[in-house]
Amino acid sequence: MRKVKINIRDIARLANVSVATVSRVINGSPNVSEKTRKKVLKIIQEYDYHPSAFAQKLSKARTQIVALLIPYERGFILSDAFFPPLIKGMTEVFDKKEYNIMLSMIESPYIPQKYVSLYKRGIVDGYILANVKKDDPFPEILYEENIPFVSVGRVSSKLKKYPYVDTDNVKGAFEATTYFLEKGHKRIALLKGNSNYNFIQDRYEGYILALKKYGIKPDPKLIVEDTLTIDGGYKAMKKLLKINNPPTAVLACSDYMAIGAMDAILEEKWEIPEDVAIIGFDDLYIDGKIEPPLASVRQEIEEMGKEAAKLFLHILDNPIDFEPIILPATFIWRRSAG
Missing domain, CATH: 1.10.260.40 (lambda repressor-like DNA-binding domains)
Structure with missing residues (x-):
């Protein structure tokens, strides 16, 4: 045996x-x-x-409930502009199939087995994971247990094939950085965000690829890591403004970081985009309402929610017959980019 x-x-x-x-x-x-x-x-x-x-x-009746797990602090989720359109997209698809979403906002540290038991006790039909860290063990546990799940964003390099929906983050960051390069900028900074997330690493990769294409060696002093928040962007930009030969352009890995960076720039009496041009990432609804309007790389967030829901319903009946979904990222020009 x-x-x-x-x-x-x-x-x-x-x-x-x-x-x-x-x-x-x-x-x-x-x-x-x-x-x-x-x-x-x-x-x-x-x-x-x-x-x-x-x-x-497989042979039993379904609960018509999917658990949406978001491993962020409750206050952050409720105030973050990313999650409402994501959930709206999911709801639009699930409502048509009479499916309900059980929302779980997971604060670290958490015990994955607690959530696995929801499935084993027949409470939910599976899971949608939203932006879990790349070293989080939960996706691998679900995979090993053969429990249906879909991830919003890539989460694991250990799993050969698993169902996920993601944005082409590499291309999005590449195009935004290329825009700056074509405008003549050579000192382009990156407000990076936490490297524990694959989407951050992908945006970093796109930034590096664009610089190398134009023969510019990346400067470690121009790459600053902080939280994907307004405060994180503010603090990161303050550091950049203090270095010798500060950047003339900034790509932020989230719109919130970009808004914080803009606050720091304006506080120093510098002009946007004349002194420092800036581009964010996500293209949230608030971007066109601030001054100057914020250029950004658009993620189709609501579409990500729809596709995640569709993929989840698909794998319930076809657990090994699926393909991951990569949605396009599009650079949206606004005045902050120059």
């Missing part, structure tokens, strides 16, 4: 059948040919496989 950990997807692959067929064999359904049944059972016996919660649940 082999002592190798195996799951229902592995059995389906080894038997060259669908996951649903394996489930029918496990649950004793008569709608399977005898030849297929024997082939699947042989693999199950070889690997000493014991059905997971997901395999058993």
Whole structure:
């Protein structure tokens, strides 16, 4: 007997059948040919496989509830302009299928098993994860347990294939940085945000790729990491304004950071964009209402919510037949960019 950990997807692959067929064999359904049944059972016996919660649940009624997990502080979520359109997009899709969203705002530290138990106890049909850190173990736990989940943003380099919806952050940051370069800027700063998130790393990569394309060596002094908040942007920009030969242009990894940076620039009596041009990321609804209006890289946030909901509903019936979704990022010019 082999002592190798195996799951229902592995059995389906080894038997060259669908996951649903394996489930029918496990649950004793008569709608399977005898030849297929024997082939699947042989693999199950070889690997000493014991059905997971997901395999058993395939044949049961669904709860019509999906848990949306957001690992941020409650106050931040309720005030952040990113999450309302994301949830709006999800709700628009789920309402048509009579699905309900259970919102869980997770504050660190948290115990992943607590949320896994919601599924195992038949309370939810699965999870949508919004912006979890790349080193968070929860996605890998869900994967190993064969529990349906979709991630908003890439979350793991360890998983070969898992369902997620993301923005083309590399291209978005590349295009914004390229805009500055084409305007003649050579001292371009990056307000980076926490590197624990893949989307931040992707935006950093896009920034670096643009500089290298134009033959400019990245200057570590122009790359400042802080929180993706107005306060974080303010503090990061204050540091940049104190260095010798400060930047003439700034790309911020969030609009909130960009707004904080603008406050710091104006406080020093510098002009935007004449002294320092600035571009944010997200293109939140507030960008056109501040002075000067903030240029930004647009994420289709509501569309991300819709696609995440559609992908979740898809994988309930097709747990191994899916493709991750990458949505475009578009540079939106406004006066702050110069």
